[in-house]
Amino acid sequence: MALIVHKYGGTSMGSPERIRNVAKRVAKWARAGHQMVVVPSAMSGETNRLLGLAKELAPSRKDSAYHRELDMLAATGEQASSALLALALQAEGMPSISYTGWQVPVRTDSSYTKARIESIDDKRVRADLDAGRVVIVTGFQGIDGDGHITTLGRGGSDTSAVAIAAAMKAAEVLIYTDVDGVYTTDPRVVPEARRLHSLSFEEMLEMASLGSKVLQIRSVEFAGKYKVPMRVLSSFTPWDIDINEEAKSGTLITFEEDEQMEKAVVSGIAFARDEAKVSVLGVPDTPGIAHQILGAVAQANIDVDVIIQNVGKEGRTDFSFTVNRGDYQRTLDLLNEQVVPKLGAEEVVGDDKIAKVSIVGIGMRSHAGVASTMFRALAEENINIKMISTSEIKTSVVIDDKYVELAVRALHKAFGLDQAGAGA
Amino acid sequence: MALIVHKYGGTSMGSPERIRNVAKRVAKWARAGHQMVVVPSAMSGETNRLLGLAKELAPSRKDSAYHRELDMLAATGEQASSALLALALQAEGMPSISYTGWQVPVRTDSSYTKARIESIDDKRVRADLDAGRVVIVTGFQGIDGDGHITTLGRGGSDTSAVAIAAAMKAAEVLIYTDVDGVYTTDPRVVPEARRLHSLSFEEMLEMASLGSKVLQIRSVEFAGKYKVPMRVLSSFTPWDIDINEEAKSGTLITFEEDEQMEKAVVSGIAFARDEAKVSVLGVPDTPGIAHQILGAVAQANIDVDVIIQNVGKEGRTDFSFTVNRGDYQRTLDLLNEQVVPKLGAEEVVGDDKIAKVSIVGIGMRSHAGVASTMFRALAEENINIKMISTSEIKTSVVIDDKYVELAVRALHKAFGLDQAGAGA
Incomplete structure (x- = not known):
């Protein structure tokens, strides 16, 4: 009998019928003796509908007055779904009450549309739990120091759920979603991909940031920071499945x-398409060039992923990085107009048909030779590696976009992830 | 240059195009130098959509946990429309900010779904006005002493607007709606009906309660209590109409x-169909019978309108009242089962095909003979009067339902309301 946080995504809350199923599932957990806090997303489509209305009325701007009203608007989606879930629970005979972010309160900074949670006061929620109620807390939103409504950005309900679980020292936060877990890789690419029974939050971080879009990455960071056990599971199992x-x-x-020590060396293969590679060639090899190149890119609000700088020769070096494919042309233009003349670089080259493939595993830390197994598997398939980047628990390569499926399948097999029992 | 409150109904806020028109109209008022507070309703259909979802999930109940969640849900409609209006104003180049009821705050009691406003703190709104912003305040909602969201009930946005105008000592509150004012009677019944340029809030109270459903009656009471000049006007005039x-x-x-002294004796003719008349005949003429009859009716949550008790003879009297037609059968059953046996009354009779027609006018106070003019006009049309009830500024008759149009037309003419210049 423990304090448990459930989080349900927009698809799980997408219709009265589905909300009723969520209510029945939550009631089952409550009747098993758990104290239940539930964080629902807005009904699927609702946030887009609201922001669509905003778009019809006002062109996008960058000032905070504009973003404040977007948050005021978007926050209504979760408030409505939370009230509906409380009503559905009451209809199941389960006492329930819903709270908005400001009512809890969930305090955030004032960065409208991408606010960060600063603190959560759990007094009110705990009093209701102790009174035997299921407490629904709106995901995605909070209140800033001046009493304005803020939202945490897309997918922020995951973060809300983890933050509440952390603040209340919940035994586990269960993220109900439309997939049944995290896989060794994308099953659409590798049919043999298997569900992982567990992985470390560091591995999940690498998997998430590399394109396994199961969880919002900030929620995983939060879970890691506050050591909240987090489970990703399907909301499409029958609600009356055995609770154990x-x-x-x-x-x-x-x-x-x-x-984790018992685990396989590599837990999963992540990949990201839609990347583009940009290289500034013949840069004078002097201190500060990385800052001069990436500073300009960051100022243009272009996100950079892999960054590589190799040793130089003859006082010059080549500097490469990857960006979202959608930012490719803008990045090239920026570099050619602002950076190359200033730095006295030779030229800018790029490739917008690349992809990144990564092997992720906490076991890598203590196993040599993991990277070479990766490179050999790719060589056997005649896949040319364009860039390499490594961290403690991840090795990424940038390759031709067209080889991505081939590479993922080869690596999945090379690390034994096809076999039951491995990787989990 | 004054502080002005505008209130826009759901139809006026019904689409992005209409919201844009509201924004343009408000911006015009602000540019003319007025400090503007705007209270919008939810977009038309939105409150029904939300409560429809609730109905799908939970059967209606009477406990406050249920009503609390309904308020939590319904309040989102006004929050969304307020944010959208603020965005539209910003897009017109007019600085604007929206506040929910709890942000202002608008403090209410805890009667969910029909809360009453207790106080409004205008500091926050005033600071924004002084900073040159148009302030949007959600209608229909507030916050109770324990921080729960409350709503004021259907049409509550009118009351919100008047309450804010009262708290801020606004020069005038303008209620924009889909009619262009209050008429001497329903123009669908009397084509000669004319718009009144002004009437007293007491007359408006009588007109509203008698079926002229232009304004929520509580908002008129509020306006009268706090002496807030209130104007009903159309939101369908072009937004760029000359402001004067x-x-x-x-x-x-x-x-x-x-x-008002200058005004006509009778300002308008109100009428209500869908009434039913019930009489308890041969009631022992002793103290307390009114209470014994109506107490039972009130306990069954049946609203009573006109109540008549005539002088008795031979120790017995007849007691009559009207109810909504929908409550007719229930009222008869109740009286026959509970009241007649207890009181020793003779019998209960009724008629569910009646209507009430009333003449309303503050001038009646100082003019004799108004009622007799009414009765003569009806007699000339051979309309039989079944009940009569009078107050200082109103005389009502109950007649056969089928004569209601004829009666209204006859009275409209008899009191000279057809003629331009009268009644206004």
Whole structure:
């Protein structure tokens, strides 16, 4: 009997019928003796509908007055779905009450549309739990120091759920979604991909940031920081599935290192398409060039992913990085107009048909030779590696876009992820 | 240059195009130098959509946990429309900010779905006005002493607007709606009906409660209590109509008695169909019978309108009242089962094909013979009067339902309301 946080995504809340199923599932957990806090997203489509109305009325701007009203508007989606879920629980005979972010309160900074949670006061929620109520807390939103409504940005409900679980020291936060867990890689690319029973939050971070879009990355950071066990599982199992079975389903994201020691070296293969590679060639090899190049890029609000600088020769070096494909042309123009003349670089070249493939595994830390297994597997398929980047638990390569499926399948096999029992 | 409150109904806010027109109209008023507070309703259909979802999920109940969630849900409609209007104003180049009821705050009691406003703190709104912003305040909602969201009930946005105008001592509150003012009677019944340029809030109260559903009656009570001049006008005039012309359009509801002295004896003819008449005959003429009859009716949550008790003879009297037609059968059953046996009354009779027609006018106070003019006009049309009830500024008769149009037309003519210049 523990304090448990459930989070349901927009698809799970997408219709009265589905909300009723969520209510039945939550009631089952409450009747099993758990104290339940539930964080629902807005009904699917609702946030887009609201922001669509805003777009019809006002062209996008960058000032905070504009973003403040967007938050005021978008926050209504979660408020409505939370009230509906409370009503559905009451109809199931389960006492329930819903709270908005400001009512809890969930305090955030004032960065409208991408606010960060600063603190959560759990007094009110705890009093209701102790009175035997299921407490619904709106995801995605909070209140800033001046009493304005803020939102956490797309996918922010995951972060809300984890933050509440952390503040209340919940035993586990269960993220119900439309997939049944985290896989060794994308099953659409590798049919043999298997669901991971658990992985470390560091691995999940790498998987998420590399394109496994199961969880919002900030929520994983939060879970890691506050050591909140987090489980990703499907909301499409029947609501009356045995609770013990349900409690073990999906993928557990854990912070317990010891468990990880038993694990496979590589847990999963992540990949990201839609990247583009840009290189500034013949840059004078002097201190500060990375800042001069990337500073200009960052100022243009272009996100940079992999960054590589190799050793120089003859006082010059080549500097490469990857950006979203949509930012490719803008990046080239920027470099040619502002950076090349200033730095006295030779030229800018690029390639917008690349992809990034990464192997992720906490076991890499203690196993040599993981990278070379990767490179050999790719060589056997005659896949040319354009860039390499490594971290403690991840090795990424940039390759031709057209080889991405081939590479993922080859790596999935090379690291034994096809076989039951491995990687989990 | 004054502080002005505008209120826009759901139809006026019904689409992005209409919201843009509201924004242009408000911006015109602000540019003319007025400090503007705007209270919008939810976009038309939105409140019904939300409550429809609730109905799908939970059968209606009477406990406050249920009503609390309904308020949480319904309040989102006004929050969204307020944010959209603020965005539209910003897009017109007019600085604007929206506030929910709890942000102002508008403090209410805890009667969910029909809360009453207790106080309004105008500091925050005033600071924004002084900073040159148009302030949008959500209608229909507030916050109770424990920080729960409350709503004021259907049509509550009118009350919100008047309450804010009262708290801020606004020069005038303009209620923009889909009619262009208050008429001497329903123009669908009497084509000669004319718009009143002004009437007293007491007359408006009688007109509203008698079926002229232009304004929520509570908002008129509020306006009368706090002496807030209130104007009903159309939101369908072009937004760029000359502001001086617009400021004089519609119908002004005023609390200034002096003005009223100049007015016609009768300002308008109100009527209500869908009433039913019930009489308890042969009731022992002893103290307390009214309470014994109506107490039972009230306990069954049946609203009573006209109540008549005539002098008795031979120790017995007849007691009559009207109810909504929908409550007719329930009222008869109740009386026959509970009241007649207890009181020893003779019998209960009724008629569910009746209507009430009333003449309303503050001038009646000082003019004798108004009622007799009414009765003569009806007699000339051979309309039988079934009940009569009078107050200081109103005389009502209950007649056969089928004569209602004939009666209204006859009275409209008899009191000279057809003629331009009268009644206004």
